[in-house]
Amino acid sequence: MDRVTITYKIDNPAEYTAPIMIEGLPGVGHVGKLVADHIVDELEGVLVAEIISHHFPPQVMIDREGTVHLPKNEVYYIPGDQPLLILTGDCQSVSPEGHYVMTGHYLDLAMEFGVTRIYTLGGYGVGHLVETPRVLCAADQTELVTLAVEAGCVFSPDEPPGGIIGAAGLLIALGSLRGIGGIALLGETSGYLVDPISARAVITILSKLIGRDFDPARLQETAEELEGALEKLKESEADRERDDLSYIG
Amino acid sequence: MDRVTITYKIDNPAEYTAPIMIEGLPGVGHVGKLVADHIVDELEGVLVAEIISHHFPPQVMIDREGTVHLPKNEVYYIPGDQPLLILTGDCQSVSPEGHYVMTGHYLDLAMEFGVTRIYTLGGYGVGHLVETPRVLCAADQTELVTLAVEAGCVFSPDEPPGGIIGAAGLLIALGSLRGIGGIALLGETSGYLVDPISARAVITILSKLIGRDFDPARLQETAEELEGALEKLKESEADRERDDLSYIG
Amino acid sequence: MDRVTITYKIDNPAEYTAPIMIEGLPGVGHVGKLVADHIVDELEGVLVAEIISHHFPPQVMIDREGTVHLPKNEVYYIPGDQPLLILTGDCQSVSPEGHYVMTGHYLDLAMEFGVTRIYTLGGYGVGHLVETPRVLCAADQTELVTLAVEAGCVFSPDEPPGGIIGAAGLLIALGSLRGIGGIALLGETSGYLVDPISARAVITILSKLIGRDFDPARLQETAEELEGALEKLKESEADRERDDLSYIG
Amino acid sequence: MDRVTITYKIDNPAEYTAPIMIEGLPGVGHVGKLVADHIVDELEGVLVAEIISHHFPPQVMIDREGTVHLPKNEVYYIPGDQPLLILTGDCQSVSPEGHYVMTGHYLDLAMEFGVTRIYTLGGYGVGHLVETPRVLCAADQTELVTLAVEAGCVFSPDEPPGGIIGAAGLLIALGSLRGIGGIALLGETSGYLVDPISARAVITILSKLIGRDFDPARLQETAEELEGALEKLKESEADRERDDLSYIG
Numbered sequence: 001m002d003r004v005t006i007t008y009k010i011d012n013p014a015e016y017t018a019p020i021m022i023e024g025l026p027g028v029g030h031v032g033k034l035v036a037d038h039i040v041d042e043l044e045g046v047l048v049a050e051i052i053s054h055h056f057p058p059q060v061m062i063d064r065e066g067t068v069h070l071p072k073n074e075v076y077y078i079p080g081d082q083p084l085l086i087l088t089g090d091c092q093s094v095s096p097e098g099h100y101v102m103t104g105h106y107l108d109l110a111m112e113f114g115v116t117r118i119y120t121l122g123g124y125g126v127g128h129l130v131e132t133p134r135v136l137c138a139a140d141q142t143e144l145v146t147l148a149v150e151a152g153c154v155f156s157p158d159e160p161p162g163g164i165i166g167a168a169g170l171l172i173a174l175g176s177l178r179g180i181g182g183i184a185l186l187g188e189t190s191g192y193l194v195d196p197i198s199a200r201a202v203i204t205i206l207s208k209l210i211g212r213d214f215d216p217a218r219l220q221e222t223a224e225e226l227e228g229a230l231e232k233l234k235e236s237e238a239d240r241e242r243d244d245l246s247y248i249g
Numbered sequence: 250m251d252r253v254t255i256t257y258k259i260d261n262p263a264e265y266t267a268p269i270m271i272e273g274l275p276g277v278g279h280v281g282k283l284v285a286d287h288i289v290d291e292l293e294g295v296l297v298a299e300i301i302s303h304h305f306p307p308q309v310m311i312d313r314e315g316t317v318h319l320p321k322n323e324v325y326y327i328p329g330d331q332p333l334l335i336l337t338g339d340c341q342s343v344s345p346e347g348h349y350v351m352t353g354h355y356l357d358l359a360m361e362f363g364v365t366r367i368y369t370l371g372g373y374g375v376g377h378l379v380e381t382p383r384v385l386c387a388a389d390q391t392e393l394v395t396l397a398v399e400a401g402c403v404f405s406p407d408e409p410p411g412g413i414i415g416a417a418g419l420l421i422a423l424g425s426l427r428g429i430g431g432i433a434l435l436g437e438t439s440g441y442l443v444d445p446i447s448a449r450a451v452i453t454i455l456s457k458l459i460g461r462d463f464d465p466a467r468l469q470e471t472a473e474e475l476e477g478a479l480e481k482l483k484e485s486e487a488d489r490e491r492d493d494l495s496y497i498g
Numbered sequence: 499m500d501r502v503t504i505t506y507k508i509d510n511p512a513e514y515t516a517p518i519m520i521e522g523l524p525g526v527g528h529v530g531k532l533v534a535d536h537i538v539d540e541l542e543g544v545l546v547a548e549i550i551s552h553h554f555p556p557q558v559m560i561d562r563e564g565t566v567h568l569p570k571n572e573v574y575y576i577p578g579d580q581p582l583l584i585l586t587g588d589c590q591s592v593s594p595e596g597h598y599v600m601t602g603h604y605l606d607l608a609m610e611f612g613v614t615r616i617y618t619l620g621g622y623g624v625g626h627l628v629e630t631p632r633v634l635c636a637a638d639q640t641e642l643v644t645l646a647v648e649a650g651c652v653f654s655p656d657e658p659p660g661g662i663i664g665a666a667g668l669l670i671a672l673g674s675l676r677g678i679g680g681i682a683l684l685g686e687t688s689g690y691l692v693d694p695i696s697a698r699a700v701i702t703i704l705s706k707l708i709g710r711d712f713d714p715a716r717l718q719e720t721a722e723e724l725e726g727a728l729e730k731l732k733e734s735e736a737d738r739e740r741d742d743l744s745y746i747g
Numbered sequence: 748m749d750r751v752t753i754t755y756k757i758d759n760p761a762e763y764t765a766p767i768m769i770e771g772l773p774g775v776g777h778v779g780k781l782v783a784d785h786i787v788d789e790l791e792g793v794l795v796a797e798i799i800s801h802h803f804p805p806q807v808m809i810d811r812e813g814t815v816h817l818p819k820n821e822v823y824y825i826p827g828d829q830p831l832l833i834l835t836g837d838c839q840s841v842s843p844e845g846h847y848v849m850t851g852h853y854l855d856l857a858m859e860f861g862v863t864r865i866y867t868l869g870g871y872g873v874g875h876l877v878e879t880p881r882v883l884c885a886a887d888q889t890e891l892v893t894l895a896v897e898a899g900c901v902f903s904p905d906e907p908p909g910g911i912i913g914a915a916g917l918l919i920a921l922g923s924l925r926g927i928g929g930i931a932l933l934g935e936t937s938g939y940l941v942d943p944i945s946a947r948a949v950i951t952i953l954s955k956l957i958g959r960d961f962d963p964a965r966l967q968e969t970a971e972e973l974e975g976a977l978e979k980l981k982e983s984e985a986d987r988e989r990d991d992l993s994y995i996g
Contacts, residue, residue, distance in 0.1 A: 003346075058348030059411075060418035062387045066394035066404045068413065068433070070422045094345050096592050097501075099556030138560045145564035155564045162557075164566065169558035173568045184566070252844075307846030308909075309916035311885045315892035315902045317911065317931070319920045343843050594841050595750075597805030636809045643813035653813045660806075662815065667807035671817045682815070 004053045004105050010077075016048055017114040018083035020210055022121065023106070025073065025092050025167050029123030029189030032168060034199035035206065036088035036121065038219050043212075045076030045086055049109060055098030056091050073102075075109060082210065085113050092166050103170040107178055118175050118182040119209065120168035121202055124160045125191025133188035133198045135205050136160060140176035144183050151208040153185065160186060183209070196220055252303045253354050258296045259326075265297055266363040267332035269459055271370065272355070274322065274341050274416050278372030278438030281417060283448035284455065285337035285370065287468050292461075294325030294335055298358060304347030305340050322351075324358060331459065334362050341415050352419040356427055367424050367431040368458065369417035370451055373409045374440025382437035382447045384454050385409060389425035393432050400457040402434065409435060432458070445469055501552045502603050507545045508575075514546055515612040516581040518708055520619065521604070523571065523590050523665050527621030527687030530666060532697035533704065534586035534619065536717050541710075543574030543584055547607060553596030554589050571600075573607060580708065583611050590664050601668040605676055616673050616680040617707065618666035619700055622658045623689025631686035631696045633703050634658060638674035642681050649706040651683065658684060681707070694718055750801045751852050756794045757824075763795055764861040765830035767957055769868065770853070772820065772839050772914050776870030776936030779915060781946035782953065783835035783868065785966050790959075792823030792833055796856065802845030803838050820849075822856060829957065832860050839913050850917040854925055865922050865929040866956065867915035868949055871907045872938025880935035880945045882952050883907060887923035891930050898955040900932065907933060930956070943970030 010016060024036025039045070051073040060068040073089030087106060093099045110118065124136050136159055137148035149155050163169060164184055172182035185205060187198035200216045207214050259265060273285025288294070300322040309317040322338030336355060342348045359367065373385055385408055386397035398404050412418060413433055421431035434454060436447035449465045456463050508514060522534025537543070549571040558566040571587030585604060591597045608616065622634055634657055635646035647653050661667060662682055670680035683703060685696035698714050705712050757763060771783025786792070798820040807815040820836030834853060840846045857865065871883050883906055884895035896902050910916060911931055919929035932952060934945035947963045954961055 054346045054349040057414075058342075058345045058419060059414040060387075060422045061412040062409070064406050065391050066387050066406070067391060068387050068389060068418060068422050068425075070419075093556075096556045097552045100552040138558075138564050138566050140566060142563050142565060157562050157564070160560070163559040165555075165557040169566060170556060170568075173558045173566050176566075303844045303847040306912075307840075307843045307917060308912040309885075309920045310910040311907070313904045314889050315885050315904070316889060317885050317887060317916060317920050317923075319917075591805075594805045595801045598801040636807075636813050636815050638815060640812050640814060655811045655813070658809070661808040663804075663806040667815060668805060668817075671807045671815050674815075 003055070004051065004101070006105065006109065007050045007052075009047045009049060013048070013112060016077045016083070018077060018085040019114060019116050020082060021085040021087060021110045021113075021115040021118045022206070022210075023087040023118065023167060023171055024121045025087065025089055027092070027122045027166060027168060028125045028191050029187070029193065029195035029198055031123035031187045031189055031195055031198045031202055032121035033088055034194070034196055034219065035203045036086050038199070038203065039078065039084070039214065040076045040086050040088065042214055042218055043078045043080075043084075045078045047074060048077045048085075049075040051075070051089070051102075051105065053093070053098070053102060055093040055095060055102055057094055061090060080212070084210065084212075085110065085115060099166055099170055100174075103167055103174050106167065106171060107175055107180070110175070110180065111178065116180060118171050118180055119206060120164075120171050120182065120184045121206070122164065122168040122184065122186050123189040123191065123195065123198055124186040126188055127191060129190050130188045130198070133195075133201045135201050136186045136188070137183060138164060138172070138186075139183045140172050140181055144181055148183050148185065148205070148209065152205045253350065254301050255354065255358065256299045256301075258298060262297070262361060265326045265332070267326060267334040268363060268365050269331060270334040270336060270359045270362075270364040270367045271455070271459075272336040272367065272416055272420055273370045274336065274338055276341070276371045276415060276417060277374045277440050278436070278442065278444035278447055280372035280436045280438055280444055280447045280451055281370035282337055283443070283445055283468065284452045285335050287448070287452065288327065288333070288463065289325045289335050289337065291463055291467055292327045292329075292333075294327045296323060297326045297334075298324040300324070300338070300351075300354065302342070302347070302351060304342040304344060304351055306343055310339060329461070333459065333461075334359065334364060348415055348419055349423075352416055352423050355416065355420060356424055356429070359424070359429065360427065365429060367420050367429055368455060369413075369420050369431065369433045370455070371413065371417040371433065371435050372438040372440065372444060372447055373435040375437055376440060378439050379437045379447070382444075382450045384450050385435045385437070386432060387413060387421065387435075388432045389421050389430055393430055397432050397434065397454070397458065401454045502599070503550050504603065504607065505548045505550075507547060511546070511610060514575045514581070516575060516583040517612060517614050518580060519583040519585060519608045519611075519613040519616045520704070520708075521585040521616065521665060521669055522619045523585065523587055525590070525620045525664060525666060526623045526689050527685070527691065527693035527696055529621035529685045529687055529693055529696045529700055530619035531586055532692070532694055532717065533701045534584050536697070536701065537576065537582070537712065538574045538584050538586065540712060540716055541576045541578075541582075543576045545572060546575045546583075547573040549573070549587070549600075549603065551591070551596070551600060553591040553593060553600055555592055559588060571604075578710070582708070582710075583608065583613060597664055597668055598672075601665055601672050604665065604669060605673055605678070608673070608678065609676065614678060616669050616678055617704060618662075618669050618680065618682045619704070620662065620666040620682065620684050621687040621689065621693060621696055622684040624686055625689060627688050628686045628696070631693075631699045633699050634684045634686070635681060636662060636670070636684075637681040638670050638679055642679055646681050646683065646703070646707065650703045751848065752799050753852065753856065754797045754799075756796060760795070760859060763824045763830070765824060765832040766861060766863050767829060768832040768834060768857045768860075768862040768865045769953070769957075770834040770865065770914060770918055771868045772834065772836055774839070774869045774913060774915060775872045775938050776934070776940065776942035776945055778870035778934045778936055778942055778945045778949055779868035780835055781941070781943055781966065781970055782950045783833050785946070785950065786825065786831070786961065787823045787833050787835065789961055789965055790825045790827075790831075792825045794821060795824045795832075796822040798822070798836070798849075798852065800840070800845070800849060802840040802842060802849055804841055808837060820853075824860075827959070831957065831959075832857065832862060846913055846917055847921075850914055850921050853914065853918060854922055854927070857922070857927065858925065863927060865918050865927055866953060867911075867918050867929065867931045868953070869911065869915040869931065869933050870936040870938065870942065870945055871933040873935055874938060876937050877935045877945070880942075880948045882948050883933045883935070884930060885911060885919070885933075886930045887919050887928055891928055895930050895932065895952070895956065899952045941970065943967055946970065
């Protein structure tokens with residue numbers, strides 16, 4: 001395999017034009033991934049591409065049936081008046097440089113599908129439990145910040161104090177350099193738990209921004225399924241560390 | 250040397266066709282390596298190739314006679330009705346990306362020798378001593394999972410929770426992309442000790458899957474030898490860390 | 499984007515010749531950055547180039563208006579009898595090798611603008627609060643050490659004991675290989691706090707060396723603004739570490 | 748600069764043929780560096796080449812006069828019946844892969860000067876003070892192990908348990924692949940201190956092996972000088988760690 005391999009799962013990519021891409025890769029509170037997986041599930045997304053990479057963790061996941069798969073990113077297509085492209089998956093890059101490289105590939109793919117607007121979804125860890133999470137926003141241009149605030153986002157000039165880390169931030173900034181407008185939606189979350197409550201707050205605002213209705217009741221379900229899967233990945237990380245030590249001993 | 254150097258130890262690789270490759274590189278409990286070394290020892294494997302790489306630890310091992318050798322992987326050939334190729338060695342990659350790179354080279358080599366089935370062997374660390382270790386399995390296709398279960402493996406949809414890390418997992422998933430079927434056999438083990446008991450459980454099942462008998466009594470012996478060698482490597486790791494600190498101080 | 503992208507913000511770089519470059523990137527006590535930002539602010543520097551890179555942290559910063567920007571380095575031009583080029587920004591490389599690579603690009607740029615002398619500014623962390631900070635110096639040739647001492651620097655053969663880390667040191671040594679003379683000015687600082695007092699000591703000496711007057715009263719102001727921005731970046735770093743753990747869990 | 752830059756300090760490398768190379772780069776107890784520096788000092792070595800590299804620490808050292816230099820490796824030529832090439836310097840690679848890369852360059856250089864035998868010098872950290880340090884040995888062939896034992900080395904099949912880390916080990920193993928015989932001499936040392944006593948034990952044996960006399964009384968002097976320099980480097984490492992944290996905060 002090359003350092004990054006994109007496999008198309010459809011015959012005619014040209015037929016799958018989508019003006020909007022929504023990114024929900026794993027991150028703080030898995031808020032983004034919860035929302036992305038929920039949309040794919042509820043709106044029956046069509047898998048259009050899979051991405052594997054040397055920048056991902058060097059391991060395999062085991063599916064329910066005992067079969068293995070490489071850690072991967074997936075792109076789903078959701079038809080409609082305004083078709084959506086959903087970017088989700090098992091992981092992000094394990095190296096700092098890999099984040100830049102992978103984001104470049106995500107944007108190549110977005111441009112191929114005609115994307116002109118990107119929404120990135122994530123969590124904003126505040127270190128304590130939040131009952132009524134706010135959704136913070138940032139964008140590549142002030143017009144889009146205004147749009148997000150009108151949809152219910154809170155804009156707070158000092159939050160998140162640390163900026164946005166990983167694909168959720170780089171997609172907005174590097175996308176802007178290619179002429180793609182972008183909004184990041186960050187649901188407040190403790191940062192210690194998978195957080196479907198924060199995800200529900202994010203999907204409510206996203207729903208207004210993209211003009212699509214979702215059934216948030218089903219989010220709880222998705223959250224419970226994901227929580228099981230994440231538990232497995234967490235232990236894997238711990239395993240890997242133990243394993244690293246034992247490679248040469 | 251190049252970043253990866255494969256040195257053939259035989260004149261006519263074309264004469265050494267083998268449908269089955271068995272991987273047993275160092276890992277949790279050194280279960281895989283114990284089994285692989287035992288097979289090479291008992292069935293008098295012929296060394297067909299050695300692999301050294303920039304991705305391996307930057308050090309040398311000292312042999313019993315005081316001579317040094319680079320950390321390396323070795324491929325042995327075992328004749329028979331169904332010849333075997335055994336992949337074992339001192340180490341795996343020290344970097345995440347290196348795991349992907351090395352697995353690519355292992356698969357190139359497997360294809361050169363006509364391999365159509367890969368068994369990867371490893372330990373599944375459970376954090377406590379296990380008296381009667383189960384052997385878990387995973388594969389690239391459900392038919393092979395069934396095969397492994399029939400041979401005595403336990404298939405548990407939630408174990409190992411963290412997937413399979415390093416070559417044992419990547420060989421199955423990346424091999425599958427090249428049309429090579431693969432089964433991973435993971436013996437339960439504490440994760441803290443070299444574990445010949447877990448290795449015995451794994452070799453018993455492997456024996457059924459490949460249709461070869463082994464003398465498990467000799468495994469204990471091999472284990473004791475390996476334990477000595479591993480002790481040396483462990484201290485080496487500690488040395489290296491101390492050494493890293495002292496390079497510029 | 500390429501691994502390093504330099505974007506010119508002016509039409510005719512050839513018209514912006516400057517014999518002197520002053521580097522003040524983030525570092526110990528943010529002494530260098532405080533001074534560089536102050537000079538750009540007080541002397542109304544013209545932004546001539548921006549640098550983004552895979553070697554920088556994989557994240558975005560959020561501006562006051564809610565818009566995002568990539569971590570970047572900036573080069574400002576300050577007209578005058580002896581025009582100045584100021585190199586400042588959000589970050590330095592996150593990898594050891596990246597420091598060498600980025601310094602190479604800084605020097606390419608310096609040569610393009612005709613730079614023949616580089617001043618690098620930084621802090622020298624002493625681990626305790628310093629009321630009247632000394633400014634230590636180092637240079638690529640003894641004549642320049644003498645010059646710095648005449649301007650008020652302290653030359654102490656055993657300080658800083660650990661040399662100079664990052665761009666502030668490499669610019670002097672690698673610049674010298676290209677025939678550009680360089681002086682490093684290091685203000686004593688605790689190392690734990692953003693330190694405008696140390697920055698004031700450094701700017702006083704720099705002022706003599708380059709023959710320009712500055713209004714140190716305004717430095718306090720700049721310091722307070724920066725302190726807010728740094729607080730955000732610090733939390734970002736903490737976020738990223740938490741995030742790294744949660745990428746696959 | 749390229750990733751590795753070798754600068755010759757002599758006009759006609761072809762006139763400086765040397766059959767023997769002695770490596771003494773920084774490592775455990777700085778035993779190897781103490782010996783190498785002592786030989787260069789006592790036998791008035793001629794600097795023939797300097798090596799700088801992206802694989803070295805991203806910083807500069809400050810000399811007694813306040814001038815800076817890049818962390819570098821140096822090669823000295825010592826005339827005589829059997830001329831010597833001495834490889835010493837400030838540092839080794841900071842990355843695992845860099846050790847392999849740099850060793851490749853050291854060997855290119857060795858072959859250019861006609862080297863046919865390499866002695867690598869280092870410390871063997873035992874974790875406690877040693878009054879009468881043994882000198883352990885390893886080599887690329889049993890004949891050379893015998894030679895070292897005849898010269899007073901101890902050959903102990905289980906020591907050092909962890910092999911030899913960094914250039915001292917890789918030069919022997921990778922050199923052997925190029926037909927250059929090599930012996931590693933490792934002086935017992937606590938591992939916590941710069942150890943001139945261990946260095947004296949090593950130079951005594953090296954003296955017999957290469958047929959040259961040294962004045963060990965002067966070693967103490969060299970040790971004291973080095974101790975000062977090392978103290979500076981150690982603090983630099985600590986500085987860099989603090990600095991790394993503060994780059995973006």
